[in-house]
Amino acid sequence: MSSRQHAEITRRPLISRRRALTGGLGAVVLAGGGGGAWALNRYVIDHVEVAEASARTASNVTVAEADSSGTGTATGYTSDTAKIKIQTVVTGTGDSQVTYFVADVTVTDATIMRSAFADDEFGQNIIANPSEIAESVGAVLAINGDYYGFRDTGIVIRNGVVFRDKGARQGLAFLTDGSARLYDETTTSAAALIADGVWHTLSFGPGLVQDGKVLNGIDTVEIDTNFGNHSVQGRQPRTGVGIVGDNHLLFVVVDGRSAGYSRGVTMSEFAQIFVDRGAKLAYNLDGGGSSAMIFNGGLVNNPLGKGEERGTSDILYVAG
Template structure:
């Protein structure tokens, strides 16, 4: 009987330990179990922030179509979220570019822009993956999907200044940035945002963004909408410095939220 009791206690202890999020790596500040934050200036004229999201302890969700055209801080879907970021590129009617899914429901924009299926995307069901061969319609098991463009890190290879030369305005010029990636284990999302258009703080090129994501451990990553759209909320508070010419948060098509399970 004592042996059974001790065995049961040991199993309970192991199970409890398995559900506790490990501490973040050095240089990261824990915000909540499974969510860490980092802010630094990798170059003298840069202002960068990042999130490290443990997908075993934090759930990734997306705002619904009904909230398109609102700023991220206005979206009811993000109330109570640990953190939120802006997401897709969009048109004047706030229709997101690329495959987009919220709580298993594809957005209507899919019917209007099938060509955007070439854009890389993050898709989540029981786990999250980054796809560079996105299908024209989402897979039935996807509970959320968000698209962006272009690729930043692919199979561990970060894009370079030579890659940026083919899309100078978007890629090679410095802008505020929002980007997302996955580490080799598939367990951690790496989210990177850069402030810009703030006097000496211009922003980053995509090659610089890719370099930082790779240094943070991303082996697959892509670019989300940036410029004045770039937004980071931590527990509802705006944390990314705004461009001088656009102090208020911009209205966007959608947002990605990181929430406690």
């Protein structure tokens, strides 16, 4: 199946999701008047803040040229600027079975790992399927990002450009030297991070692994308490990113909520996947039905056991 055909098939869940959300909030509008109108405006109506956002890069950073002549197979890709190996792992049986996907990624320069926005726009409630976003920027490999567009807080730096500076939670920062670190958004600023050489930030969490060890207390963390995004606890489909060393990354997507195929994992179980593969640092991204891995234009995982993507606001990807 071509990537174009794949995009046509997977576009429908995005539309259905918007209609479902609009319908649900429409009932609130009828019942609550002005409060419901606020909810529609806050969670459904597109609010574009920056157009042509994905192509913006920092003026003070030399962005590496990605090698577009790489060769790929069903489970890997090799070029002068990136090496990718994808593994499918199945553990347990029956209702205890877990299915997940690990992309082991090595890049020659930190700027080969990039971020892109749905519809090439930064703002709230702007969504597209990850495969569509990936195709628009020629990504070899992509995972869903932190769904920054669902909230109006957090520090959002992508490709060395500041898009939002409203610290609220624990974030992850990737630096142009190929390293990464967990940090407290509320104790710094986007300007300070840029001065330190930050290339990307992600704002979801929690941090999963620090110094090669699973962090304590992560199974009881709540990311946000706003409408529709209360908890990340329990066994869930998940997406995360880990760092083995400078310019050596792990993208991991765990399927879930599908009996007999994959039950999902707890936060601690998710963290252990990274530790077992040598990650020194790892961070949790948006999960659930949003969890998706795209490779060479195709959907690698099986979201919710239905094989359908769900719209999100952004991706993290390897340029090729």
